[in-house]
Amino acid sequence: MNNGFTRRQCLKLLGGGLAASVMPSIRLLAANNDERLRKTFSGDQTLPVIGLGTWRTFNVGTDPQLLDDRADIVRAFFERGGGMIDSSPMYGSAPDVMGHALQQHGTPDSLFSAEKVWSPAGGSAEEQVTDLKSRWQVDRFDLVQVHNLTDWREHLAVLREMKAEGRVGHIGITTSHGRRHEAFEEIMASEDIDFVQLTYNITHREVEDRLLPLAEEKGIAVIANRPYDGGSLIRDLKDRDALLPDWAGAECGCSTWAEFLLKFIVSHPAVTCAIPATTQVAHLRENMRAGLKPMPSASTREKMVRYIESL
């Protein structure tokens, strides 16, 4: 019997050792997992409540400096237990930039990859998903959404088939800026979808009336986009040096405006996660802290709205 290693085994071991030494692994930082709020969707699966958006911020083309900056954002996100990252063929090079970041830092199990199909990008839904997978360099997306309802009937039919064959994890639809809510509601009521993505933040709460209750009733997971209203909401508060209310710390563990605004969103019972976008690691850190408990109660949420309206 030969107890020595074969050449192939030696190479494999050497390769493994080399990979372990050069592959920058993602180290999970401090916060105890119990402190991080996760919400349940599709019955028994869970997601951290703070995700990451990529519109505008991740469209950096082949600029080596900015590619590395964005890879740092992704690493910091995963180090803080981040889950959902949302992109779209509408976001220029953002899917390629995600591919670059995942190649640099590896793809952790916590990643919940969310993409979209968008008619103006050209090609069928299936072609778009195939192309996006190669750009992200992943085998499968956890979620594919129909972006802004473009050709939603055709796209949803294809995505549903892909889901049945296990080629995508979940399917959904998106809107933003309060656009086309009536059509959105009809699709939510009549189609079998797992996720909806819509705009919800402390100054844009129309979805509380119909869409969020309907999502809860039908067990559809909700992604809140534009949590900072594209940035203007938090920038305005920070630039004005507006003060947090003195009860913010005690009642919901908020010490920054980022926590205040994001905790308001993700503490709505129907909301699964919010996906703030950023180009700065410091901002990402602030945003990720909003995923830590405690969360505001229903009465504190009302106080939060009144406080923002009073400013």
Place this chain on the structure above:
Amino acid sequence: MNPWSGYALQDFIPFTADIYFRLLERMGEAFWPLQVLTMALGALAVVLALKDRGRLACLLIAPVWAFVGFAFFVQRYAELNWAGGYLGYVFYGQAILLLVTAAAGLGFDKASRRRPSTVLGAVIALAGLIGLPFMVTLTAGSWFQAEVFGIHPDPTAVVTLGLAMIILRGWVLGLIATIPAIWLLISALTLSVLEAPGAILVFTILAVGLFGLVWKSVERLSAG
């Protein structure tokens, strides 16, 4: 349903201000010290225009448009915005228009230095050549971000607008001024979505340029 209905201006600017300024900077880094040559070329074109050598001025700046179309739009901007490739073709189109105008000798005017439109044209061309590079001080970026004639689209468009006002007249003037004016409008809108301070400056230059074009038409009508 039209897939573009319901989109707003900001949906067509798919990058943040830092990404756009890095794009300008990467152009500066990639081609340095070509800037010295293109600025000298621009200055020469202005001198030629003022000396009634308009056809030569057109011939000089035509390849500059093709270069910016390729190096800025097709090679770089198109990575960030699907419209970038088309804008590249529009810049090639302007290069061809300039060449055809120069070759045909159509629509050229005498650059009388006493005419207000000549003075305004020269001021605009110099603002594009010398003033725009200093716009970088508004954003406190590196000098490679400085927008330079023949490398970046804004100064290329501004200088061309100024030159056209000096050397051309009638419908040919309108034709040659159209693409620079459209690009300046796109650029000013882009900068305003990005909340960049340069937006006001580009809007102002465009407004002065359009005023100059109208002025020149009126000037010619009253002279004729």
